[in-house]
Amino acid sequence: MKILIYIEDNDNKINSNSLESLKAAQDIKTNKNGEVYAVTFNDSVANELTKYDLDRVYSFKDSNLDDYSPLFFIKAMEKMIKEIKPDMIIFGHTYQTRDWVPRLSARLDIPFISDCTGIKIEDDLKFIRQLYQGKVTADFTVSSFPLILSFQSGSFRADQISNGSSEVDSSNIDFNDVVNTIHPDEKFQESESEVDLTQADVIVSVGRGIGKEDNLPMVNELAEKLGGNVASSRPIVDSGWLEPYHQIGSSGQTVSPKLYIALGMSGAIQHVVGMKGSQNIVVINKDSNAPFFELADYAVVGDILEIIPKMIEVLDS
Structure with a gap:
């Protein structure tokens, strides 16, 4: 072939x-x-x-x-x-x-x-x-x-x-027979605030288990200390808590980082298709029956609002 x-x-x-x-x-x-x-x-x-x-x-x-x-x-x-x-x-x-x-x-x-x-x-x-x-x-x-x-x-x-x-x-190559009717405009430049998650080695992704927008700063802090980027499920973006370029899944970005930490996410198929190629998957969720655990390399059953501060504390030490 x-x-x-x-x-x-x-x-x-x-x-x-x-x-x-x-x-x-x-x-x-x-x-x-x-x-x-x-x-x-x-x-x-x-x-x-x-x-x-x-x-x-x-x-x-x-x-x-x-x-x-x-x-x-x-x-x-x-x-x-x-x-x-x-x-x-x-x-x-x-x-x-x-x-x-x-x-x-x-x-x-x-x-x-x-x-x-x-x-x-x-x-x-x-x-x-x-x-x-x-x-x-x-x-x-x-x-x-x-x-x-x-x-x-x-x-x-x-x-x-x-x-x-x-x-x-x-x-x-000879292009003499090409009648060009399409002319490129100035090359598009990505906004400096946007993040290309496809290039990230570490991704900390957050779902509805975070509870409210006011709890997102601790997720940002955890990602920063791990040298990673923040991502999310669609409901977080739909709520306006994060910009669309943070979204992973069938209607967002597809990623394959070395480490993917899923915080308070159930593991809907629409999200999983966008990250299933990750090398190491850590899932933290207080619902022990969350489907995401089936995909996890490391699973923690617990409240992310209690666990995230402890992770930050360990990283600081």
Whole structure:
């Protein structure tokens, strides 16, 4: 099986979601005796990719690819697909790929399964996707290839990618036949107050068990002392106690930190789908029957309003 993965760049660095999706490509390669080829539109990223287990890295050079421009991206990727003839084309599910990959799918008449959260490698490949805001998990199978896939952030662990050595094939591309009707505006800058939880090693997440907004400062203090970031379930955001970018789950961010501490959270499936890839999960809840305990590596039955101050006290000492 021949696999082509597109690696997006963020300011000359590999996009974290693309890197996680590389793990998916490698898993399929290992189990299906395949080959993995990477393509990027950035030379710095191409050179960085050579340290991973890839059969080859392809890089396109052209000023039209320096900034996001869907028509040029589609043309470049179309050229790559027609040359390599892959069975599977993989993308990270990012803001950019949500825009241009459906167009690519339609242009080449290749089926597209978007926003996958995992794979099951059996006799037939199965691709896992959440439906109805995370209330239903569906397994998708395909009867023919090629196929386009995108994977949600946090679905795979970038630190489990196999290293290796690969060469870069860099080439130019002719865009003379592209009539560009889309021109990029000034590049969007994230608010300095916003936090990209997908990059956090430690996350302290809070649910309705916190009781009231006035109790949130102790959660912030705990997260700060652990060198982590604060996250929450949807009810906390809906109540206006935290900004939407703190929300984890099917309608929020998907994360896979080294440590995830869940405070006063029941463990609704809509939340769990956004953090189940965490390496170590600590659940603290006074309800011993909370579903979240089934997912916990470490479980504490108790009142978080009593336990959080004691945790802070221990960290201070």
